[in-house]
Amino acid sequence: KAGVTQTPRYLIKTRGQQVTLSCSPISGHRSVSWYQQTPGQGLQFLFEYFSETQRNKGNFPGRFSGRQFSNSRSEMNVSTLELGDSALYLCASSPTVLGNYGYTFGSGTRLTVV
Protein backbone atom coordinates (compact mmCIF):
# COMPACT_ATOMS: atom_id res chain seq x y z
CA LYS A 1 0.00 0.00 0.00
CA ALA A 2 1.60 3.26 -1.11
CA GLY A 3 2.09 5.91 1.56
CA VAL A 4 1.47 9.62 1.38
CA THR A 5 3.36 11.00 -1.62
CA GLN A 6 4.54 14.58 -1.73
CA THR A 7 6.09 16.22 -4.76
CA PRO A 8 8.52 17.70 -5.33
CA ARG A 9 10.90 16.71 -2.51
CA TYR A 10 12.98 19.86 -2.83
CA LEU A 11 12.32 23.30 -4.25
CA ILE A 12 14.35 26.48 -4.48
CA LYS A 13 12.44 29.65 -5.26
CA THR A 14 13.18 33.35 -5.32
CA ARG A 15 11.45 35.91 -3.13
CA GLY A 16 8.27 37.17 -4.74
CA GLN A 17 7.63 34.02 -6.74
CA GLN A 18 4.82 31.60 -6.09
CA VAL A 19 4.96 27.86 -5.54
CA THR A 20 2.58 24.90 -5.69
CA LEU A 21 3.15 21.75 -3.66
CA SER A 22 1.32 18.48 -4.26
CA CYS A 23 0.15 15.71 -1.96
CA SER A 24 -1.37 12.34 -2.86
CA PRO A 25 -2.91 10.68 0.21
CA ILE A 26 -3.05 6.98 0.90
CA SER A 27 -5.65 5.34 -1.31
CA GLY A 28 -9.03 5.57 0.39
CA HIS A 29 -8.03 8.40 2.71
CA ARG A 30 -10.25 11.43 2.23
CA SER A 31 -8.84 13.73 4.90
CA VAL A 32 -5.69 15.71 4.08
CA SER A 33 -3.92 18.16 6.34
CA TRP A 34 -0.88 20.37 5.77
CA TYR A 35 1.75 21.44 8.30
CA GLN A 36 4.74 23.76 8.14
CA GLN A 37 7.89 22.77 10.04
CA THR A 38 10.61 25.31 10.81
CA PRO A 39 13.42 25.27 13.37
CA GLY A 40 12.04 28.37 15.06
CA GLN A 41 8.29 27.71 15.12
CA GLY A 42 8.24 23.92 15.06
CA LEU A 43 5.25 22.17 13.50
CA GLN A 44 2.32 24.44 12.74
CA PHE A 45 -1.01 23.56 11.20
CA LEU A 46 -1.87 25.13 7.85
CA PHE A 47 -5.16 23.63 6.62
CA GLU A 48 -7.36 20.56 6.64
CA TYR A 49 -9.48 19.25 3.79
CA PHE A 50 -12.13 16.58 3.64
CA SER A 51 -14.15 15.72 0.54
CA GLU A 52 -12.88 18.79 -1.32
CA THR A 53 -13.94 21.14 1.49
CA GLN A 54 -11.60 23.12 3.70
CA ARG A 55 -12.71 22.28 7.22
CA ASN A 56 -10.14 24.15 9.23
CA LYS A 57 -7.40 26.70 8.70
CA GLY A 58 -4.42 27.66 10.80
CA ASN A 59 -3.11 31.10 11.58
CA PHE A 60 -1.26 31.84 8.35
CA PRO A 61 -1.59 34.82 6.00
CA GLY A 62 -3.79 34.69 2.95
CA ARG A 63 -0.72 34.05 0.76
CA PHE A 64 -1.10 30.44 1.83
CA SER A 65 -3.95 28.63 0.12
CA GLY A 66 -4.90 25.10 -0.71
CA ARG A 67 -7.43 22.89 -2.36
CA GLN A 68 -8.47 19.28 -2.62
CA PHE A 69 -9.59 17.46 -5.72
CA SER A 70 -12.28 14.83 -6.16
CA ASN A 71 -9.64 12.07 -6.02
CA SER A 72 -8.53 13.43 -2.60
CA ARG A 73 -5.22 14.71 -3.92
CA SER A 74 -4.39 18.10 -2.48
CA GLU A 75 -2.29 21.06 -3.45
CA MET A 76 -1.10 24.02 -1.47
CA ASN A 77 0.01 27.28 -2.98
CA VAL A 78 2.14 30.04 -1.52
CA SER A 79 2.18 33.34 -3.39
CA THR A 80 4.64 36.23 -3.08
CA LEU A 81 7.21 34.08 -1.33
CA GLU A 82 9.17 35.51 1.59
CA LEU A 83 12.44 34.28 3.06
CA GLY A 84 10.53 33.17 6.16
CA ASP A 85 8.50 30.73 4.10
CA SER A 86 11.55 28.48 3.87
CA ALA A 87 10.44 25.32 5.63
CA LEU A 88 9.60 21.67 5.38
CA TYR A 89 5.96 21.36 4.32
CA LEU A 90 4.33 18.15 5.46
CA CYS A 91 1.12 16.61 4.26
CA ALA A 92 -0.82 14.06 6.31
CA SER A 93 -3.81 11.90 5.47
CA SER A 94 -6.42 10.00 7.44
CA PRO A 95 -9.24 7.67 6.42
CA THR A 96 -11.77 9.47 8.58
CA VAL A 97 -12.70 13.07 9.06
CA LEU A 98 -11.87 12.88 12.76
CA GLY A 99 -8.47 11.30 12.34
CA ASN A 100 -8.52 10.04 15.89
CA TYR A 101 -6.33 7.04 15.19
CA GLY A 102 -3.53 9.15 13.82
CA TYR A 103 -2.47 10.76 10.62
CA THR A 104 0.04 9.28 8.18
CA PHE A 105 2.58 11.83 7.08
CA GLY A 106 4.49 12.12 3.84
CA SER A 107 8.22 12.80 3.62
CA GLY A 108 7.60 16.46 2.98
CA THR A 109 8.64 19.11 0.49
CA ARG A 110 11.61 21.19 1.55
CA LEU A 111 11.14 24.71 0.23
CA THR A 112 14.06 27.13 0.23
CA VAL A 113 13.37 30.77 -0.61
CA VAL A 114 16.41 32.81 -1.64
Place this chain on the structure above:
Amino acid sequence: GEDVEQSLFLSVREGDSSVINCTYTDSSSTYLYWYKQEPGAGLQLLTYIFSNMDMKQDQRLTVLLNKKDKHLSLRIADTQTGDSAIYFCAEKPQGTGANNLFFGTGTRLTVIP
Protein backbone atom coordinates in the same frame (compact mmCIF):
# COMPACT_ATOMS: atom_id res chain seq x y z
CA GLY B 1 -4.06 27.16 20.81
CA GLU B 2 -3.01 24.28 22.99
CA ASP B 3 0.41 24.31 24.63
CA VAL B 4 2.40 21.08 24.41
CA GLU B 5 5.83 21.06 26.03
CA GLN B 6 8.76 18.67 25.83
CA SER B 7 12.37 18.74 26.90
CA LEU B 8 14.69 19.29 23.94
CA PHE B 9 17.38 16.65 24.39
CA LEU B 10 17.86 13.17 25.83
CA SER B 11 20.92 10.92 25.65
CA VAL B 12 20.92 7.27 26.65
CA ARG B 13 23.26 4.32 26.27
CA GLU B 14 22.35 1.52 23.91
CA GLY B 15 20.40 -1.16 25.75
CA ASP B 16 19.07 1.20 28.42
CA SER B 17 15.48 2.44 28.61
CA SER B 18 14.58 5.91 27.33
CA VAL B 19 11.79 7.98 28.82
CA ILE B 20 10.56 11.00 26.88
CA ASN B 21 8.17 13.32 28.68
CA CYS B 22 5.47 15.69 27.52
CA THR B 23 2.96 17.99 29.19
CA TYR B 24 -0.19 19.39 27.62
CA THR B 25 -2.74 21.98 28.65
CA ASP B 26 -6.07 20.96 27.17
CA SER B 27 -8.61 20.18 29.86
CA SER B 28 -11.16 18.34 27.71
CA SER B 29 -10.94 14.81 26.44
CA THR B 30 -8.22 14.45 23.92
CA TYR B 31 -6.21 12.07 21.81
CA LEU B 32 -2.45 12.10 22.37
CA TYR B 33 0.14 10.84 19.92
CA TRP B 34 3.82 10.09 19.70
CA TYR B 35 5.56 10.63 16.37
CA LYS B 36 9.16 9.89 15.37
CA GLN B 37 11.11 11.93 12.83
CA GLU B 38 14.39 10.73 11.40
CA PRO B 39 16.74 13.09 9.52
CA GLY B 40 15.32 14.17 6.18
CA ALA B 41 12.11 12.27 6.71
CA GLY B 42 8.49 12.97 7.56
CA LEU B 43 6.73 11.98 10.77
CA GLN B 44 6.13 8.35 11.63
CA LEU B 45 3.21 7.60 13.94
CA LEU B 46 4.45 5.40 16.79
CA THR B 47 1.40 5.12 19.00
CA TYR B 48 -1.59 7.00 20.36
CA ILE B 49 -3.67 7.01 23.52
CA PHE B 50 -7.04 8.44 24.41
CA SER B 51 -7.29 10.48 27.56
CA ASN B 52 -9.55 7.93 29.32
CA MET B 53 -6.66 5.43 29.31
CA ASP B 54 -3.75 5.29 31.74
CA MET B 55 -1.33 3.13 29.83
CA LYS B 56 -0.75 1.55 26.47
CA GLN B 57 1.98 -0.91 25.56
CA ASP B 58 3.14 -1.88 22.08
CA GLN B 59 6.24 -4.08 21.91
CA ARG B 60 9.16 -1.95 23.17
CA LEU B 61 6.99 1.14 23.58
CA THR B 62 5.01 2.00 26.71
CA VAL B 63 2.89 5.13 26.95
CA LEU B 64 1.86 6.39 30.37
CA LEU B 65 -0.75 9.09 30.84
CA ASN B 66 -1.32 11.03 34.06
CA LYS B 67 -4.49 12.90 33.23
CA LYS B 68 -4.57 14.80 36.52
CA ASP B 69 -1.14 16.31 35.87
CA LYS B 70 -1.65 16.39 32.07
CA HIS B 71 1.62 14.48 31.71
CA LEU B 72 2.39 11.96 28.99
CA SER B 73 5.49 9.82 28.70
CA LEU B 74 6.94 7.45 26.14
CA ARG B 75 9.22 4.69 27.38
CA ILE B 76 11.39 2.85 24.87
CA ALA B 77 12.79 -0.38 26.27
CA ASP B 78 16.19 -1.71 25.17
CA THR B 79 16.97 1.45 23.20
CA GLN B 80 18.90 0.86 19.98
CA THR B 81 21.00 3.18 17.82
CA GLY B 82 18.20 3.08 15.25
CA ASP B 83 15.96 4.80 17.81
CA SER B 84 18.04 7.97 17.51
CA ALA B 85 15.61 10.56 16.15
CA ILE B 86 13.38 13.45 17.19
CA TYR B 87 10.23 12.40 19.05
CA PHE B 88 7.16 14.61 18.96
CA CYS B 89 4.25 14.55 21.32
CA ALA B 90 1.00 15.80 19.77
CA GLU B 91 -2.47 16.50 21.06
CA LYS B 92 -5.84 16.55 19.32
CA PRO B 93 -8.55 18.00 21.58
CA GLN B 94 -12.05 16.58 21.15
CA GLY B 95 -15.27 18.46 20.78
CA THR B 96 -13.78 21.59 19.28
CA GLY B 97 -14.78 20.85 15.70
CA ALA B 98 -11.16 21.08 14.65
CA ASN B 99 -9.09 18.04 13.81
CA ASN B 100 -5.62 19.52 13.71
CA LEU B 101 -2.75 18.36 15.87
CA PHE B 102 -0.88 20.55 18.32
CA PHE B 103 2.74 19.47 18.45
CA GLY B 104 5.40 19.84 21.08
CA THR B 105 8.87 21.12 20.21
CA GLY B 106 10.24 17.62 19.87
CA THR B 107 12.84 15.75 21.95
CA ARG B 108 16.05 14.78 20.20
CA LEU B 109 17.02 11.32 21.42
CA THR B 110 20.67 10.36 20.99
CA VAL B 111 21.60 6.74 21.60
CA ILE B 112 25.23 6.22 22.52
CA PRO B 113 26.68 2.88 21.38
